[in-house]
Amino acid sequence: MPALDFHDYLKARRSLIDHALERYLRGSKKQPQTLYRAMHYGVFSGGKRLRPILTLAAGEIFGGKHKYLLPFACALELIHTYSIIHDDLPALDNDDLRRGELASHKIFGEGIALLAGDALLTEAFHLMSRPQVAQALKPKLVLEVLHEIAHAAGVGGLVGGQAVDLEAEGREVDVATVEYIHVRKTGALILTAARVGARIGGATPKELRKISRYGEFLGLAFQIADDILDAKGHNGSRVGSGGAGDKEKKKATYPSIVGVAASKSRAQELLQHCLKEIELFGKDADPLRGIARYVVEQVQ
């Protein structure tokens, strides 16, 4: 897929996802007002929509319809948004800025930011369990996918990774620990985003295994790329009260252990693994290829 086409693809999918998110959030009647505003601000403050786009792109390979994929795609984005709002709180990373915009707690206060995160996490499960979703798909499949997303978001995934990351702060850690953190904190949700698309789309077990391997490699590549951007100061959008980025905070990152050059070649290696896993899907998997290249090549 030529670069321009992929750019158009991303733009079209982002627009689809943004409209769906707007619609789902509005469902909560915009009450209580401040809570609604904080939820809306978090969801619409410049996210790249990587996770929901992955769900759509993986689902499309198997003929999955957008209207069936979107509730799950958007639930993943709500979960990602909640994790960012909580992560930025003074209790955790204490970041004042996110993507160049003020963090939620700097606008709405810590209390409302905390509650907006709680509300978005809860809303994700509320959204996936809507009667309309169960009517369109098999309830058993909906429950299985919801369970998988809960796993990826919970102690075995996102929250568990956050906890280990928090405890590793300021300590010397090895590559194994960094990968343990990455696989859970970032990898689990990215892997699940791809898997959920494939499952809702109707992938066979063999096809699902391929998509899963792609998702695992992509998750790791994504976090390494993000760490490289941090090391280069290109993620300067995330600035804490003390102006402390990951490096100053002695966060466990890939480049801080193996260096930037080795991190780049690891990311390239992971990209090649990604591409190999989805070879069999031919042209239908071009968006998945575009996403993997987009993630890795921004840091080369």
Place this chain on the structure above:
Amino acid sequence: MPALDFHDYLKARRSLIDHALERYLRGSKKQPQTLYRAMHYGVFSGGKRLRPILTLAAGEIFGGKHKYLLPFACALELIHTYSIIHDDLPALDNDDLRRGELASHKIFGEGIALLAGDALLTEAFHLMSRPQVAQALKPKLVLEVLHEIAHAAGVGGLVGGQAVDLEAEGREVDVATVEYIHVRKTGALILTAARVGARIGGATPKELRKISRYGEFLGLAFQIADDILDAKGHNGSRVGSGGAGDKEKKKATYPSIVGVAASKSRAQELLQHCLKEIELFGKDADPLRGIARYVVEQVQ
């Protein structure tokens, strides 16, 4: 049901619930360790298990089996526990003590306490969507009940009530606002606990309506009783860093607006409504009667 019998009933159900909670938490392999310890501490620091007992008691009326009721009963307790851990954080109520014990963030730090709350909320949905649950019950029913619980925990319930409560702090509020807060912050989960038991147990729509009315009245009675205990200083177990209880913080409470005496008679009135709604269930509803009396009579 004589007082002693009801006491035995509570004890037996609490033991059942505690064992199930222990089993479900252990499922997460106790890793990461600190996070697991914080989750375990929150769940086992003296909760009365009102919500899960309500689910069992309502379910038993219709012949619901404990093994089918317990995942939902325990999910409700996990959600209640998460809300308490987050509520006690400095960003919200800033309470150092809860039920006479140190609040989670005073032991594990604010970061881990925040994450333990997030993990418990996520685990609640992970638990309800387990394959074993869907195999035993109809997946459609499981999804409907999960959806109802997500609603009660979200912007239309618990979190929404918390947000309005936070914004009402220090302001003059009327009885309508206090009831708005109560219905969402406490009432929604109590109502849902009773309803979920009835639904899993197999109540007819008419029976479910009766249980719902009981649950609504009980939820309001519970919060009024809790406010009276606060006003009397009998909830002294909850003490903030500044030693500020609800009264000092100018929280919106029932007794602070209508006085303690009027609050007591309102609670009595609600108890009578509770009892009337479940009259038709005869002796089978004795535990629900016992729960309503237990809630209201402690403050008379």
